Amino acid sequence: MSAFSFNAYNQNIERLSGIIVDSKGQGVPFATVALTSEGNNNRRIVLFSSSNENGIFFSKTSQ
Structure with missing residues (x-):
C-alpha cells in the first residue's frame, strides 16, 4: 500500500x-x-493524474 503527500498553497485549492x-x-x-x-x-x-517515473504528480481540480 502506498502513501502520498501533497501541498496545498491556499484554501481555494487550484493545484x-x-x-x-x-x-x-x-x-x-x-x-x-x-x-x-x-x-x-x-x-x-481532483482529476486523476499519472505520476512520472519519479513518482511526482501534478493535478488540477475539476471545474
Whole structure:
C-alpha cells in the first residue's frame, strides 16, 4: 500500500503537487492518483493524474 503527500498553497485549492512513495520512502513510478479537497463548504474532486517515473504528480481540480 502506498502513501502520498501533497501541498496545498491556499484554501481555494487550484493545484496540488506531491510525490507518491512506498513504505521505504521510494518514489512509486507511474502511479495514478485521485484526491479530493474541501474548500468553501464544497467538496472538489481532483482529476486523476499519472505520476512520472519519479513518482511526482501534478493535478488540477475539476471545474
